[in-house]
Amino acid sequence: MTTKKIVLLDGNSLAYRAFFALPLLTNDSGIHTNAVYGFTMMLQNILADEKPTHMLVAWDAGKTTFRHQTYGEYKGGRQKTPPELSEQFPYLRKLLEAFNIPQYELDQYEADDIIGTLSTTGDADGSEVIVISGDKDLTQLASEKTTVYITRKGMTDIEKYTPDHVKEKYGIEPQQIIDMKGLMGDTSDNIPGVPGVGEKTALKLLKEYGSVENVYQSIDNITAKKLKENLTNNEEQAYMSKTLATIEVKAPLTISIDDLSYAGPDMDKVTSIYQELKFKTLLEKIAPQEAEKPQEAIDIQFLTEITEADLTDEMAIHIEMIEDNYLTADILGISLADEKRTLFVTLAVAQQSAIFKEWLGNPANKKYTSDSKAAIASLAGQGLIAEGFEFDLLLASYIVNPSSTYPDIASIAREFGRADVQPDEVIYGKGAKKSVPDEEKIAEHASRKARVIWDLRDVIETKLKENDLYDLYHELELPLAKILCQMEVTGVKTDLKTLQEIGSDLSAKLIELEAAIYEAAGEKFNINSPKQLGVILFEKIGLTPIKKTKTGYSTAADVLEKLESEHEIIGLILTYRQLGKLNSTYIEGLSKEIHEDGKIHTRFQQALTTTGRLSSINPNLQNIPVRLEEGRKIRAAFVPSEPGWYLFAADYSQIELRVLAHISKDEKMIEAFRAGADIHTKTAMDVFGVDQDAVTSDMRRAAKAVNFGIVYGISDYGLSQSLGITRKEAATFIESYLNSFPGVKAYMEEIVADAKLKGYVTTLMNRRRYLPDITSSNFNLRGFAERTAMNTPIQGSAADIIKKAMIDMAKRLEDEGLQTRMLLQVHDELIFEAPEDEIEKLKQIVPEVMESAIALDVPLKVDWAFGLSWYETK
DNA sequence: CGCTTCACG
DNA sequence: ACGTACGTGAAGCGA
Numbered sequence: 001m002t003t004k005k006i007v008l009l010d011g012n013s014l015a016y017r018a019f020f021a022l023p024l025l026t027n028d029s030g031i032h033t034n035a036v037y038g039f040t041m042m043l044q045n046i047l048a049d050e051k052p053t054h055m056l057v058a059w060d061a062g063k064t065t066f067r068h069q070t071y072g073e074y075k076g077g078r079q080k081t082p083p084e085l086s087e088q089f090p091y092l093r094k095l096l097e098a099f100n101i102p103q104y105e106l107d108q109y110e111a112d113d114i115i116g117t118l119s120t121t122g123d124a125d126g127s128e129v130i131v132i133s134g135d136k137d138l139t140q141l142a143s144e145k146t147t148v149y150i151t152r153k154g155m156t157d158i159e160k161y162t163p164d165h166v167k168e169k170y171g172i173e174p175q176q177i178i179d180m181k182g183l184m185g186d187t188s189d190n191i192p193g194v195p196g197v198g199e200k201t202a203l204k205l206l207k208e209y210g211s212v213e214n215v216y217q218s219i220d221n222i223t224a225k226k227l228k229e230n231l232t233n234n235e236e237q238a239y240m241s242k243t244l245a246t247i248e249v250k251a252p253l254t255i256s257i258d259d260l261s262y263a264g265p266d267m268d269k270v271t272s273i274y275q276e277l278k279f280k281t282l283l284e285k286i287a288p289q290e291a292e293k294p295q296e297a298i299d300i301q302f303l304t305e306i307t308e309a310d311l312t313d314e315m316a317i318h319i320e321m322i323e324d325n326y327l328t329a330d331i332l333g334i335s336l337a338d339e340k341r342t343l344f345v346t347l348a349v350a351q352q353s354a355i356f357k358e359w360l361g362n363p364a365n366k367k368y369t370s371d372s373k374a375a376i377a378s379l380a381g382q383g384l385i386a387e388g389f390e391f392d393l394l395l396a397s398y399i400v401n402p403s404s405t406y407p408d409i410a411s412i413a414r415e416f417g418r419a420d421v422q423p424d425e426v427i428y429g430k431g432a433k434k435s436v437p438d439e440e441k442i443a444e445h446a447s448r449k450a451r452v453i454w455d456l457r458d459v460i461e462t463k464l465k466e467n468d469l470y471d472l473y474h475e476l477e478l479p480l481a482k483i484l485c486q487m488e489v490t491g492v493k494t495d496l497k498t499l500q501e502i503g504s505d506l507s508a509k510l511i512e513l514e515a516a517i518y519e520a521a522g523e524k525f526n527i528n529s530p531k532q533l534g535v536i537l538f539e540k541i542g543l544t545p546i547k548k549t550k551t552g553y554s555t556a557a558d559v560l561e562k563l564e565s566e567h568e569i570i571g572l573i574l575t576y577r578q579l580g581k582l583n584s585t586y587i588e589g590l591s592k593e594i595h596e597d598g599k600i601h602t603r604f605q606q607a608l609t610t611t612g613r614l615s616s617i618n619p620n621l622q623n624i625p626v627r628l629e630e631g632r633k634i635r636a637a638f639v640p641s642e643p644g645w646y647l648f649a650a651d652y653s654q655i656e657l658r659v660l661a662h663i664s665k666d667e668k669m670i671e672a673f674r675a676g677a678d679i680h681t682k683t684a685m686d687v688f689g690v691d692q693d694a695v696t697s698d699m700r701r702a703a704k705a706v707n708f709g710i711v712y713g714i715s716d717y718g719l720s721q722s723l724g725i726t727r728k729e730a731a732t733f734i735e736s737y738l739n740s741f742p743g744v745k746a747y748m749e750e751i752v753a754d755a756k757l758k759g760y761v762t763t764l765m766n767r768r769r770y771l772p773d774i775t776s777s778n779f780n781l782r783g784f785a786e787r788t789a790m791n792t793p794i795q796g797s798a799a800d801i802i803k804k805a806m807i808d809m810a811k812r813l814e815d816e817g818l819q820t821r822m823l824l825q826v827h828d829e830l831i832f833e834a835p836e837d838e839i840e841k842l843k844q845i846v847p848e849v850m851e852s853a854i855a856l857d858v859p860l861k862v863d864w865a866f867g868l869s870w871y872e873t874k
Numbered sequence: 875c876g877c878t879t880c881a882c883g
Numbered sequence: 884a885c886g887t888a889c890g891t892g893a894a895g896c897g898a
Contacts, residue, residue: 551877555879623883
């Protein structure tokens with residue numbers, strides 16, 4: 001038996017969604033393509049996942065519909081379709097024709113009504129129906145046989161509304177969606193609803209009375225005075241709103257389900273449209289080999305012996321590895337390129353060549369590479385010393401735009417217009433299929449990389465100079481790469497025994513807690529599964545769910561803390577989670593990362609964060625516990641690598657607020673830092689208008705939270721969450737803060753305005769971050785971009801400063817001839833290991849160097865400590 | 875492989 | 884009305 005599978009798409013809604021979800025892409029010919037692209041991506045996924053037998057894209061027809069006879073203002077006040085979107089509709093229609101997907105529109109009806117009519121018919125026939133839209137109104141069509149897919153951000157992300165899911169999400173049946181709209185209205189369609197009734201009230205009323213009609217029949221039972229008044233005065237409007245929101249399921253269609261049969265696309269036509277629109281990734285999906293024009297052959301010299309003539313004082317060099325952890329990966333070969341030649345040598349040939357080793361170690365020979373840190377570290381692992389890296393493609397492209405992250409050289413090259421390097425995944429495969437190909441293939445791949453590095457250097461350096469970014473790149477990031485390399489290669493000695501002792505202690509406690517939790521719950525379950533835990537807490541025990549996630553009840557710590565007094569199990573779970581985290585991530589996780597030399601070698605990602613910070617991976621040594629004592633003990637396992645040595649830690653005090661004081665030029669804040677005041681206490685004095693002696697610990701705590709909020713780009717909601725107060729109270733706090741610090745207030749306003757004007761913000765050292773969403777009409781995106789505009793200059797400048805300090809520090813250690821080694825950077829602190837007899841010197845030079853990394857309008861302050869383990873440096 | 879949770883600054 | 888604090892990485896679950 002064959003059942004039909006009918007997919008019905010809401011064309012206009014999906015095009016709008018795609019348009020606003022994706023950045024305004026233009027192809028080479030200047031045509032905007034984002035809506036077509038997003039629509040197509042979604043379509044491809046649906047075709048692949050659902051394999052429909054019948055399909056239709058329904059469009060809205062013209063301006064007026066039968067709903068306008070009911071209410072002239074229906075969809076009134078809507079902004080005109082942006083021209084950048086309008087111009088994309090013809091392409092969408094053409095594309096759908098190429099896919100052989102039927103399209104339909106009907107005068108006086110909206111796409112919803114076409115879909116509603118067909119889904120109802122299909123449903124009655126026993127067919128499986130999928131409705132796809134960006135508009136949640138369509139969830140009213142959900143039924144046993146009909147599922148409604150609503151796209152979420154990014155288009156390919158989809159939320160599936162079955163009747164159960166509607167019920168779970170809203171607590172009502174799909175048919176009641178129209179009652180909900182009747183009561184709350186819909187601003188986007190200009191449906192009025194009942195004033196003063198929003199989603200919450202509407203749902204409450206419906207849970208009690210079931211429908212708009214029943215609400216009015218029982219109107220006398222409603223006690224809330226204002227609500228009753230609003231309902232009574234707007235009865236007609238409520239009924240009308242419900243009618244407007246109701247999708248017509250008996251539209252006079254001139255097509256039937258049989259007209260929708262779908263047999264697959266006309267690939268030739270699809271390909272030609274993709275080519276016209278320059279959809280490269282989509283083209284590759286269809287025909288990987290045809291996607292690109294055949295690659296031009298590259299002439300490679302495969303050297304078995306290196307002569308002086310092969311090497312010059314200016315060359316691109318690339319170290320090819322299949323694994324991304326260059327600290328442990330094997331080197332598959334080395335490629336070199338200059339203006340004329342492209343060379344490839346195996347590791348063995350390189351290692352045996354005195355000529356090559358001399359060339360490599362001589363800094364006068366300028367080397368251009370991608371990821372100099374990886375190059376230096378991997379070569380050092382093979383006993384090859386490399387000096388003189390003058391260009392780093394990875395860092396340069398990151399500085400041009402830190403928001404674009406690249407998985408490999410191919411994608412960087414592509415960004416700058418070069419398509420002649422294949423992605424690593426294509427050469428090596430991925431997942432289980434990943435393997436080393438024959439040497440010829442490696443040689444070609446590596447050589448193409450060296451070639452593109454050579455060719456792009458000039459292009460990218462020019463771009464850096466144009467944007468005033470060259471200094472940041474060349475004087476800060478490039479020298480830092482070498483220092484980070486040294487830190488990674490040095491590693492941190494980690495005492496496995498200490499970890500194991502803490503681990504067995506934790507394990508014992510976890511077993512006890514586990515038993516106590518099962519006892520309290522009355523059954524065994526997986527405590528680590530939020531899903532199972534949610535069932536136990538909120539269904540079996542019957543606690544009140546405070547927050548929901550996409551997938552169910554939230555069981556996050558802040559939620560559980562609010563329930564702690566309700567049931568003994570909560571406290572046990574919180575402790576279990578805390579200790580479980582320590583055990584799995586830190587004890588077990590870190591133990592696995594200890595190398596044969598007894599050390600952990602993290603890698604610092606220098607071209608990743610959007611703000612300019614570093615990140616640490618494999619393992620992450622920037623998030624070792626410190627806030628709670630149980631976790632802090634983990635730090636006892638990190639020790640000096642030589643007998644008689646110490647760990648020495650130094651951190652910037654309040655660096656972000658000092659940066660804020662400087663860039664905002666707020667006089668009060670500058671004054672406070674110059675006077676050496678406790679900034680949170682000072683903030684409390686100003687915000688609450690009291691003397692220092694009258695500042696209570698609660699006031700200081702609140703002031704501290706506001707200071708954090710300010711740094712993050714404050715919102716009343718965020719502050720209310722962190723302080724556990726109402727939004728209104730939070731808003732009052734913020735207002736009195738900004739009145740106390742007018743310079744800060746002005747800065748926040750100016751930076752957002754400036755970002756809107758220029759499209760980006762910068763840090764003290766000119767690091768740039770582009771914020772395309774800052775002019776978005778989407779409230780969320782814009783709000784996020786605005787907060788980012790406020791935060792990035794602060795977080796990013798602090799990152800600039802500590803990077804500069806690291807460079808100065810490395811130089812100082814060298815100049816002073818000290819043995820001290822820099823080991824770690826944790827955003828505002830530096831960790832060193834040092835022989836005992838250098839500690840006195842460090843006490844003096846570390847704060848001196850760090851504090852003078854940059855001159856601000858306020859002093860920088862550094863605190864330090866030393867001890868026999870990281871735990872003791874407090 | 876996405877989601878949730880939680881560790882850090 | 885909208886639904887958020889900024890920046891990260893790792894582990895475990897469950898489709």
